Amino acid sequence: MNKKYVWIVLTFIAMQLSTFIGTPLFFQIGTNVLHIDPQEMRVNAVGYWILFSFSVGLAIVLFLLRKNEKYTKIEKSEPLPVAESFAWAIGGIFMAFFAQIFASMLEQIIGINPGSENTQRILQLIKLFPTIVVISSIIGPILEEIVFRKVIFGSLYNRFPFWAAALLSSVIFALAHTEPVHIILYSAMGFVFAFLYVKTKRIIVPIIAHVSMNTFVVIMQLFLADKLKHYIQGGEQLIWWIGGFFS
Template identity: 55%
Template sequence: MNKQYWFIILTYVLMHLSSIIGLPLLFAMGYEQTEAAGIWTISSFTICLIVVLLILRTAPKTTLRNKSKASVGASIGWAIGGIFLAYFSQIIAATIEMYIFRIDPGSENTEAILALIKSLPLVIVVSSIFGPILEEIIFRKIIFGSLYKKMNFFFAGLISSVIFAVVHMDFTHILLYTAMGFAFAFLYVRTKRIIVPIIAHISMNTFVVILQLNYDRILELQKELEKMQLIIGGFFS
């Protein structure tokens, strides 16, 4: 692994550790806990992404196992299909967790993110855009890419995906995050373009956040539709 990649990983680690200093400072300035967490999340992720992209520009330009990249058209197709692939892998993992391991589908990590977004809506930029970009650069391009040079897809994908899952600190759903990591790694290997899993990851995160934020409204709409069906059905009975 080249030195630029080590600097990127270090930047990412420091970003996560920065809250140890940043949050107490915001508390001292009078911010409440949730608001302070939201502000620091936005600030730290923004700075980290800028630094990572600047460092990445200086890194040697390589492709996975020196193979040519997929065409632009094929990459667009895989990016769109990758959204469904990632979501499908998530459904399979969630089903296994629920029916085999008896794990409830709710995620503490997702709930914490939603709480931050409700407190400070701008956090959605971090959860839906900045976070996925950083995670794909770190876990797919750097960690998976480095491992894939020395081992086959399964083991490189497994190791990088488990690390990806552990970093989310939601150990109950480690299978779910690992499955997602495999899906994104597959997209990267298939196209040799890191932008493809980035697009799929951004799209999936955005969809999940919007769905969760509007969950109550969706239930209300479903009830209204059921009432309309009953009324319409009454006319023809």
């Protein structure tokens, strides 16, 4: 892997692990320096640090990518025209949803219950700290597509055929969500995003699909879930199938 791409992966890992230092630090600053109520600061410290760390992480990654150097064979290939790429971005949203539905049904067949602790934690945090929606819907998906598709998948695709590179990178993507029980579902999403990247040769395409899917999940879970339950039998389970996991 190119040295620049190694730094991008290390930045992403450091950003994820920084919460163990940053959250207590923000808590101490809030309670001891700003004299904020400790109970309130417990929530604020988590929210503020997530916003800070993800924003800084994205800034560093974009800085590392500032030069348009081409390292992988995808980057060296001619991208699809903008109009076709946009069509694939829109179609990719539906592909992602269908992949989730199929993967979720497959998981239930083998005895895995629908529902994601990871998603529930994010939704609870959004309710307590609404600006976190910017991370879950925009910054997070952008970072994940750069790291897992452009860098990891792109590097693997230099050495392996598509199916192998997509499978390996998608499993890594799934494991990074710390819910191994849903490895099939997250891997299915990663496979779709890898396909979109290879098909269009534009990383913005899987980014658009990923951002759109996560935004849809937030809207469904926060604003429409309770209403749909009155009209759809088993509505909560259906919502989990249709994009019910942040990826």
